[in-house]
Amino acid sequence: DTEVTQTPKHLVMGMTNKKSLKCEQHMGHRAMYWYKQKAKKPPELMFVYSYEKLSINESVPSRFSPECPNSSLLNLHLHALQPEDSALYLCASSQELMGNQPQHFGDGTRLSIL
Amino acid sequence: DAKTTQPPSMDCAEGRAANLPCNHSTISGNEYVYWYRQIHSQGPQYIIHGLKNNETNEMASLIITEDRKSSTLILPHATLRDTAVYYCIVRGSITDSNYQLIWGAGTKLIIKP
Numbered sequence: 001d002t003e004v005t006q007t008p009k010h011l012v013m014g015m016t017n018k019k020s021l022k023c024e025q026h027m028g029h030r031a032m033y034w035y036k037q038k039a040k041k042p043p044e045l046m047f048v049y050s051y052e053k054l055s056i057n058e059s060v061p062s063r064f065s066p067e068c069p070n071s072s073l074l075n076l077h078l079h080a081l082q083p084e085d086s087a088l089y090l091c092a093s094s095q096e097l098m099g100n101q102p103q104h105f106g107d108g109t110r111l112s113i114l
Numbered sequence: 115d116a117k118t119t120q121p122p123s124m125d126c127a128e129g130r131a132a133n134l135p136c137n138h139s140t141i142s143g144n145e146y147v148y149w150y151r152q153i154h155s156q157g158p159q160y161i162i163h164g165l166k167n168n169e170t171n172e173m174a175s176l177i178i179t180e181d182r183k184s185s186t187l188i189l190p191h192a193t194l195r196d197t198a199v200y201y202c203i204v205r206g207s208i209t210d211s212n213y214q215l216i217w218g219a220g221t222k223l224i225i226k227p
Contacts, residue, residue: 004157042201042217043158056214090157100146100165100205103215105157 003027004106006091012112015081021109023074023091029104031055031097032074034066035090037108043090049074050097081113117141117204118218125224132189134221136202139183146205147178148215149187151198151223158201161187192225199223 004025013019023032031050035043048056049068063085065077074091088110092103119137126132138147148163162169162176164185169176175188189196199220206214 006157042220045214048214092157100163102148102160102163104160105150107155107157 004091004093004104006089006106006109008109009107010110010112012114013078013081014114015083017081018077018079020078021076021089021091021111023076023106024072025093025104026072027093027095027104028071029093029095030071031094031103032068033092033094033103034074034076035092035105037088037090047076048097055097078111081111083113086111086113117145117216118202120200120202120218120221122219123222123224125226126189126192128194128225128227129191132192132196132223132225134187134189134200134202134223135184136186136218137184138202138204141182141204143182147176147185148203148205149174149176150201150203151196152201152220153195153198161200192223194225194227197223197225 007022033048034046036046037043045058046060047066052068063080067075088108090105090108092105094103095101117138146163146165149161150158152158162171162174164176164178178185199222201220203215203217
């Protein structure tokens with residue numbers, strides 16, 4: 001069982017739709033992360049939030065828009081996605097951004113773009 | 115670029131110890147080594163991490179060579195549920211631009227009955 005909860009587990013959307021992915025953790029962690037993972041590849045970092053402020057954006061296209069409403073929640077808003085954006089989207093959290101404590105991952109949202 | 119090199123796949127018999135090697139010859143003195151695994155259709159699961167001393171927890175042991183250029187993850191009594199992709203990761207130095215996990219390609223470990 002993971003302590004990072006992601007919803008929905010699966011999402012199918014058209015290229016003109018708007019949808020959101022949600023992530024929640026109640027471990028008191030102050031750093032939260034979004035990763036994208038294509039099949040048979042390691043995760044790729046997309047965004048990092050530290051103390052609810054965007055700390056890192058790894059040159060992600062603007063059709064992906066992250067939001068951190070509070071210290072326990074992280075959203076990823078999706079709009080006008082392309083078929084190549086189909087992937088597993090993973091959320092993770094850690095105690096702090098700069099410490100050596102590990103990141104803990106959710107089980108991801110599997111996204112398919114039609 | 116990945117800072118680690120792992121064999122792409124390994125087999126191990128159920129009940130035996132699984133020893134997964136990792137090379138990280140360019141590791142800096144203050145960079146930690148982390149191990150994660152990913153079972154099919156799940157998110158990565160943290161296993162263990164260390165800097166220079168050997169570490170042990172309820173899941174595994176981590177043996178780091180004295181020169182820190184390589185390490186071995188040991189699963190003492192492998193079960194079928196340990197079949198997964200195992201990632202050895204060096205965390206970027208605090209002087210790096212993003213101080214984040216730098217993932218390699220991982221080792222696909224298959225536990226056979």
